[in-house]
Amino acid sequence: MQAKRSAIRREWWAGGTMVSLGIGAIVESTTYSIGSLARMGPGMFPAILGTVLVLLGVLIARLATSPLNIDTDRDADAVSAPEWRGWACIIGGLLAFMLVGRFGGLVAATFVLVFVAALGDRQHTLRSAALLAVAVTVIGVVVFSWGLQLQFPLFRWG
Amino acid sequence: MGITAAISPVPLGLNGMEILNNLMHGFSIAFAFENLMWAAFGVFMGNLIGVLPGMGVLAAISILLPLTYTMTPTAALVMLSGIYYGSQYGGGITSIMLNLPGTASHAVACLDGNPLAKSGRAGSALFMLMFSSFCGASVGILAMILFSPVLVDLAFKFGPAEYTAMMLLGLLAGATLAKGSAVKGVAMVVVGLLLGVVGTDVNSGIMRFNFGILELSDGFQIVALAMGLFGVADFLKNINRLGNETTVSTSKIGMKSMRPEAGDIKQSRGALMRGTAIGAAFGVLPGTGPTIASFISYAVEKKVAREPQRFGRGAIEGIAGPEAANSASTQTSFIPTMSLGIPGDPVMALMLGALIIHGIQPGPQMMIEHADMFWGLIASFWVGNVLLLLLNLPLIGMWVRLLTVPFRYPFPGCTVFRLRRRL
DSSP: OHHHHHHHHHHHHHHHHHHHHHHHHHHHHTTSOOBOSSSBOTTHHHHHHHHHHHHHHHHHHHHHTSTHHHHHTGGGGGOOOOOHHHHHHHHHHHHHHHHHHHHHOHHHHHHHHHHHHHHTSTTOOHHHHHHHHHHHHHHHIIIIIIISOOSOOSOOOO | OHHHHHHOSSOTTOOHHHHHHHHHHHHHHHTSHHHHHHHHHHHHHHHHHHHSTTOOHHHHHHHHGGGGGGSOHHHHHHHHHHHHHHHHHHHHHHHHHHSOOSSGGGHHHHHHHHHHHHTTOHHHHHHHHHHHHHHHHHHHHHHHHHHHHHHHHHHTTOOHHHHHHHHHHHHHHHHHHSSSOHHHHHHHHHHHHHHHHSEEOTTTOOEESOTTOGGGGGOOOHHHHHIIIIIIHHHHHHTTTSSTTOOOOOTTOSGGGOOOOTTHHHHHHHHHHHHHHHHHHHHHSTTOOHHHHHHHHHHHHHHHOSOGGGTTSOOTHHHHHHHHHHHHHHHHTHHIIIIIOOOSSHHHHHHHHHHHHTTOOOSTTHHHHTHHHHHHHHHHHHHHHHHHHHHHHHHHHHHHHHTTSOTTTHHHHHHHHHHTTOO
16 A cells, blocks of 8 residues: 555656646746737747646646556556665766866866766775776876867866 | 559659669768778677666767767768667677666567576577577668658658648657556657747747756757766666676687577577567557567567477577567667658657757658768668677677676766766
8 A cells, every 4th residue: 555655646746747847837938928829929839838738747646546547557666765875976976077177177077076976886985986086087088188179178276 | 664663562763773772872871981980889889888787778879979069960870870779789698698688678588598598508599699680680671771762752742731740740659659658758748848949939039948048048958958868867777776786607608609509590480580570560660669579579479389388498589589579670760760750769869869960850851862871871780780790799708798897887987978068
């Protein structure tokens, strides 16, 4: 029963996300002129899409409790527990790349990205993550800076 | 003469001679040094990615998509499609050796491939994998050569109404025929259309949904979108979940062991042909990719077999049929994509994305306006498949050893490659 209830809740979240995206689209589209069906303004198409999306979101939420849905969602129960550490490290690594790349250049940014992302894997130690980061940084510099002549300074201060 | 032309199924102006001429021209393009090199690179990468568990084709293509900015459109397509069908060869290796499908379409190969490997017949299983993949692909390519011109003939008669209908079909077919909830599929189509709204409105020139961010006035970058959706998402899904159970005896798999056992080929000839037919037919339909084709082929083999109980315990037909289906549908799925501009699955959508990056509008006109590219691509399929066969026979030992590399090494490095277009 627990699994079924969580499956229903997930469907509600899915439907709710669609509804809020749709409402957002409608709200934003009202800032542009709607026009008429014969001469559509820039706001017309997004408004239509937003409306359709809201309807679909409601439909998804409604279907969550219908008996039709139970069979199709069987494999969804196999989803394992969220992997917060891995997710945080990968996304954090990407954000760090943008930040460090802006102020520190390619070498530092690559190192930080790989180091942080690698730590997301439980089997990496600080040492192996650092070694991997150094290796990838070397490859990255060779490929992107020398090979492809990418316009991205290797080092940058502040 | 006149009578044969009238009753021939091949439409006017596209008789056998002309197809042959086009094909010869295609081969001359495929053998141009640049294209040949990229084809080799593509199939090698595809094979590698297929072998590595947890690295999907979609992720691979989205990683390498930025590389194509500097290439000619033909070379770009040749490389990207090489990755796609190359991964079909590699994925089966992982299934057989590790009982772990490298790609969804190879899940079936686990069922009989792994028992075969465990009973010491990995070599003949791998040989059958390569052989049936190659046969399936060859037939798929032939189908593409024969059918695409027919579709183009039809496309000449297309007006705006037909284009709109086809676009709707393309958007909805992929979303609703594939596995999972149809309602959610349609919802994601609408979300995709909304993402497409971002940027400058073509009719009025007004900036829509850019929220004051200048970079968004051109709309979303397809490469950035693909990387986020297929690349990073793949890593998030697989981290800490893969590569922990990679223990298998990988010793002594070399070229010499890749020898079919007596009777293997004879036994699986029927399966091979049925699988190829199923794959070729399913590949053409949008939304039904190699995965469905291989599962159906397996079910069919089990139905027609005299001793169905052998399946699941190491029946060689259980590899031959699905793998042929797999490869055939991989090739024929290019038919709707290249001739009508309807992507059957996300991989094909990325191919069309690559075309758009190069300023080529996908659709029925493409085969006429860019005939060079089209025929060059078809010819490169054959070149690529031969390369794959040559690559896999001597290198099989290397691929198998590669299976012991845990996921924790490749993935952080790949995050770098996907980022370099930013900043």
